[in-house]
Amino acid sequence: MNKITIRSGSEGPSHDPYHFTEITFEGRFGTIKHHAGLATWTEWKGKLVREQHARDCFFGVVGFMPEEIEKFYYRMKQRRFLNHVKRCGRKNIESAPGYPGETLTYCKKCGDVLDCDFNRSAVE
Numbered sequence: 001m002n003k004i005t006i007r008s009g010s011e012g013p014s015h016d017p018y019h020f021t022e023i024t025f026e027g028r029f030g031t032i033k034h035h036a037g038l039a040t041w042t043e044w045k046g047k048l049v050r051e052q053h054a055r056d057c058f059f060g061v062v063g064f065m066p067e068e069i070e071k072f073y074y075r076m077k078q079r080r081f082l083n084h085v086k087r088c089g090r091k092n093i094e095s096a097p098g099y100p101g102e103t104l105t106y107c108k109k110c111g112d113v114l115d116c117d118f119n120r121s122a123v124e
């Protein structure tokens, strides 16, 4: 079973912040992490592959480019959301702050958490 987690936020000096996206993909090959921002790197099995080789490494392991995984992830999330709306009704779906920097989207009717957005720049 594959699991994808995406975090985004900003990094770098506060006067010149840089947007980053970090994809964590857990699959049969283990856990691989791709970070694209001020620096680009891929971490897999304790190895850190930097800059221009980072994307190749990710592609070599996962079989897709980081952007494709990102697209799958958002499509999947949207589908899950729409299915839930069909089941419980849109008026029951609400957003609430969770832990610092987190926003939870949940259903009032059945209590399911549909989405959890983590924004690190809201914490730091």
Ligand SMILES: [Zn+2]
Binding pocket: 084, 087, 088, 092, 107, 108, 109, 110, 111, 112
């Ligand atoms: Zn529900």
